[in-house]
Amino acid sequence: MHLMASKPQALNSIGPMRAFASNSKKVSTELIEINEVLMGFNQYYTEYYKQLSDTWTDAQKKVNIKAPEVPHDVEQIEAFKRIWIDIFDNDFTELFDSKKFGENYGKLVSKELELTKHWNNITNVILQSVNLPSKEEIDEVYKEIHTLKKRVGKLELELKKKEMKKNAK
């Protein structure tokens, strides 16, 4: 069974399947790690919505205390709207400004980034199987271009200064 299964890979030594198969373990590892990250992500995601929901409930209670009666005319509706918006804006700004929100949101974003990183790694396996550059390899090129541009810029500046000196003489 094993020989039969590996036969297409042996036949297509330069085709995508061989390269993909040789890295397929990496894909499995990444998928297992994605599951672990997802657990953490869900934890922070739940906490994120809990914070929003708790703040909403508290803000609505404050509105109910401040404006207990149902508005009956246009002016009262306007006044109610003002109270509602002010209380909700204040309470939510207080939440977004808090350490507990900042920390949880930071961790939530961090988990999202980890997920993206694992997804990138899986994509790299596929890219390499068809001889395309990985994200890291493209980043290296970008970095090299950036360094070269800086060097050229400095050289041009030095040349300009020399020319100015020459012209001054």
Place this chain on the structure above:
Amino acid sequence: MQNESAIDPKIFEEILKFSKNVIDAPKLVSAPDEISLEVTKHDVVQEMDKTRLLHYAPLTDKQHKTPLLISYALINRYHILDIHPEKSWVRNLLQQGFDVYMLDWGTPTSMDKYLDFDDYVNGYLDAYVEYIKNESSVEKISLQGYCTGATIATAYITLHPENVKNYIATAPVIDGWRDTTVISNLAKHMDVDKMVEVVGNMPPEFMYYCFSVLKPFEQGIEKYVNFFKNIENKKFVDSFLRVEKWLSDTPPIPGELFKQWIKDIYQDNLLIQNKMYVGNQLIDLKKITMPIFTQVAVGDHLVSPECSMPLHYAVGSKDKTLRMYPTGHVGMIASSLSQKKVLPELGKWLLERS
């Protein structure tokens, strides 16, 4: 028995009118691509990579000798400074006889992820300052920085003081630890190394999220309710759509630049402590000795006054002015208050030194 309703019938009238306005809206308002944010006539006089230098056409016969370069923020685009003929920062300065240039940072792509503070300060900004000096045949220019553009401009004037005659810092991002805004709280808890490593440039979508948590109910609900209520007011709608178009267009921020900005300003607060390095050179705010005018908005919920004001006290300048205005971050540069109060004061200050 008569069935009396305690509800004012005007409420139903209001609801019907509001519903009608919502239905009529598509017929009454322009599509975003029909609105041009290029208000005042200008030429693109220089380009470097994706950045551009704009030069505005004069509106007076005679102009003051020292030209003014505006270093706009990294978030959204420079159009807010020229958003509407009646609220244009640029136009007002031109009408006061100033020769105005604008730095458009452009739209960085993935390829630009390694651009850093050094590239922006000692690369683009320095090159454009040199260009203006040559074009205007002056030794020094006036420089204005707005928001994060002022962080870049502040770094620039400490490293190249010989090029700048006057400096205007408008809502500058300086002291991250004192900043009391939501943005600052999110920035402090951000794993910026991981973000830049994984996504490269700071994506606009993430910035939209950060802005959406600023006054979420006033900005997310009331603003749009007011828009539909005023749908027949052409002036209101025009002004609203211009700002909305501006808000919805923000370029990505190059990864390395973003990383240094978040770390050095918000997380480690190096700039105000004179410990920040740009291109291996120390940024020492005490080295700023030229006249400096700091503009702060009391109601600024993007850059709090506590974050901006320390610049005034940290610089070595003897000729320094701090002005606080009863408005917000955008109100300071694009409102009737900016036209009536902020710009006349700035023009007077600048004229005395130009």
